[in-house]
Amino acid sequence: MIHAEGLSKQFITKGQSRLAVDSLTLHIEQGEVFGFLGPNGAGKTTTVRMLCTLIAPSAGQGWVAGYPLGSQNERIRSSIGILTETPGLYAKLSAVENLTFFARLYGVQEVSKQIEKYLSLLGLWEKRQQPVGSFSKGMRQKLAIARALLHEPPILFLDEPTGGLDPESVKVVRQFIQQLRGEGRTIFICTHNLDEADRLCDRIGILQQRLIRIDTPAGLRQSLYGNSVTVRLASVTDKILAQVRSLPFIHAVQQAEQSLTLQVEDPPQNNPELIRALVTAGADIQFVEEHQQSLETVYFNLLAQAREGSRED
Amino acid sequence: MRISRRRVGAVVQKEWMEFRQSKSILWAMSVLPIILVLGIIGLNATLAQHAGSSPDDLGEIDIPAALSGLSPLAVFLVQLNDQMLVTLLTIAVALPAYIAASSIISEKQTKTLEPLLATPTSTLELLLGKALGAISPAVITTWLAYGLILVGLSVVTIPTVAAYAYRPAWLAAMLLLCPLMALLSVLCGLCISSRVNDPRVAQQIMAFLLLPLIFLGTGTVGGWLYISLPLVLLGVLILAMVDSGLFWLTVWLFRREVILTRWQ
Numbered sequence A: 001m002i003h004a005e006g007l008s009k010q011f012i013t014k015g016q017s018r019l020a021v022d023s024l025t026l027h028i029e030q031g032e033v034f035g036f037l038g039p040n041g042a043g044k045t046t047t048v049r050m051l052c053t054l055i056a057p058s059a060g061q062g063w064v065a066g067y068p069l070g071s072q073n074e075r076i077r078s079s080i081g082i083l084t085e086t087p088g089l090y091a092k093l094s095a096v097e098n099l100t101f102f103a104r105l106y107g108v109q110e111v112s113k114q115i116e117k118y119l120s121l122l123g124l125w126e127k128r129q130q131p132v133g134s135f136s137k138g139m140r141q142k143l144a145i146a147r148a149l150l151h152e153p154p155i156l157f158l159d160e161p162t163g164g165l166d167p168e169s170v171k172v173v174r175q176f177i178q179q180l181r182g183e184g185r186t187i188f189i190c191t192h193n194l195d196e197a198d199r200l201c202d203r204i205g206i207l208q209q210r211l212i213r214i215d216t217p218a219g220l221r222q223s224l225y226g227n228s229v230t231v232r233l234a235s236v237t238d239k240i241l242a243q244v245r246s247l248p249f250i251h252a253v254q255q256a257e258q259s260l261t262l263q264v265e266d267p268p269q270n271n272p273e274l275i276r277a278l279v280t281a282g283a284d285i286q287f288v289e290e291h292q293q294s295l296e297t298v299y300f301n302l303l304a305q306a307r308e309g310s311r312e313d
Numbered sequence B: 001m002r003i004s005r006r007r008v009g010a011v012v013q014k015e016w017m018e019f020r021q022s023k024s025i026l027w028a029m030s031v032l033p034i035i036l037v038l039g040i041i042g043l044n045a046t047l048a049q050h051a052g053s054s055p056d057d058l059g060e061i062d063i064p065a066a067l068s069g070l071s072p073l074a075v076f077l078v079q080l081n082d083q084m085l086v087t088l089l090t091i092a093v094a095l096p097a098y099i100a101a102s103s104i105i106s107e108k109q110t111k112t113l114e115p116l117l118a119t120p121t122s123t124l125e126l127l128l129g130k131a132l133g134a135i136s137p138a139v140i141t142t143w144l145a146y147g148l149i150l151v152g153l154s155v156v157t158i159p160t161v162a163a164y165a166y167r168p169a170w171l172a173a174m175l176l177l178c179p180l181m182a183l184l185s186v187l188c189g190l191c192i193s194s195r196v197n198d199p200r201v202a203q204q205i206m207a208f209l210l211l212p213l214i215f216l217g218t219g220t221v222g223g224w225l226y227i228s229l230p231l232v233l234l235g236v237l238i239l240a241m242v243d244s245g246l247f248w249l250t251v252w253l254f255r256r257e258v259i260l261t262r263w264q
């Protein structure tokens, strides 16, 4: 559905060139919800703009909905819906007038039926005749999402769909995305919200100019150190430490007074053996806790690694 | 290249809906023509009452050959009316320029350009829609004002003078020259505004477009220039060529990506 090979974008402003996206290669299947994470200026919006044919890549190739970027741009634009970073609505026109305009540009057949469907789904039907200038930020965002869907595109790009919204609106928008996912659409979401990416997305890509990592949320959490297990003991002796370090499935040992935090390869499988080994070494076990790494920790670690990597280059 | 009439129509309609909400455009569209219509009818009504007397002091100015059989007062009135009608044409130039210049720039400023460019609308369709959207209110206003002037003149002024206001030259000027001039101004507006980010700069540059009309107006009053059919048709021919060239230049200059990304 979405395929990119070595996609790059270089901006040249006032004679200075700046590489916004560096050889991005990725493949997104039909029906997949893909989360695009990365700090400010990572190149997320630039990538979306390239895939939506709004800007041309400086290098590399891409295919969206089966059409190549560059030569079939109008076909691609008909097959995608986009929520741009800023909603971009005509403030003087009403919600219905805004949507009618875009529906006609997209060649929607049943304009008023589609408008009613999406305004109702997003809770804006009552406000349909009001000028958009009088709308709150959340209402505008929802209206812009409705606009992206009027022509029932199989592929949807959402650039920060919940950015700057209150918790209630965030909930509405997230539920709505869940619902769209049920309809088999391919959804590409740029977000800063790790929790959101974790909950909504099948796979997550972390971008910092280059694509640092791409994996399922669960895979990402494990990718760095695997899962960690904390064991609290009556006391930690050298013998215990040596015993633990000798186990093949333990990747890292961190000691803090009476507790050991261990990176275990596969906790459910390895923990029984770990505990037997501890008991054999004379440990008095008080507590055993599993703690999964949060996606946030993984995210920060990956970014830190990437920064170090680029410094070494 | 296929042009979708539906999409062009959608753009035109959207432009119209936006004017409807724009007080400054509505004012410009109504006040100027009303002043002109009232001025031209009022002047004729006042002056035509002296048709019997023949004021000698009007004999000073040049009289074009086409007006040679008329009384000095009638000549004066025809020249006055011609000048007023030229002024009416300036509305058809100034108003679309104003609308077109604001049009693309305001889409940049309000960030509506990005979702707009993400639709399957081609550059040609977009610019055609914008051009027609900006021309139509001005041209329709001009025609309406011209119609009112003709009706008013037939009532208040000397019949021969009134007839000069709808001589073939003026009919051709209103029907052909006026839309072409409006198009010229719109195209300049679109061309400039896709490159410039401040609508005022675009509007100032376009004030130059009014120079030929000022020349025409001065010539008419001075009597050294007469608005004849060949002159108008020559103008139509030249403008048609300039307009079509400029249209392709505008489409060519409209680099979607540059317009979208230079605005930060």
Ligand SMILES: Nc1ncnc2c1ncn2[C@@H]1O[C@H](COP(=O)(O)OP(=O)(O)OP(=O)(O)O)[C@@H](O)[C@H]1O
Residues within 6 Å of the ligand: A011, A012, A013, A018, A019, A020, A038, A039, A040, A041, A042, A043, A044, A045, A046, A047, A085, B260, B261, B262, B264
């Ligand atoms: N039109 C432009 N001209 C020049 N540089 C640009 C332009 N657009 C983006 N950039 C640069 O490209 C880089 C990537 O920007 P981009 O907007 O894609 O980041 P982002 O990941 O979407 O960030 P954010 O999370 O803040 O939205 C940034 O360094 C930015 O300064």
Ligand SMILES: [Mg+2]
Residues within 6 Å of the ligand: A044, A045, A046, A085, A159
């Ligand atoms: Mg962004």
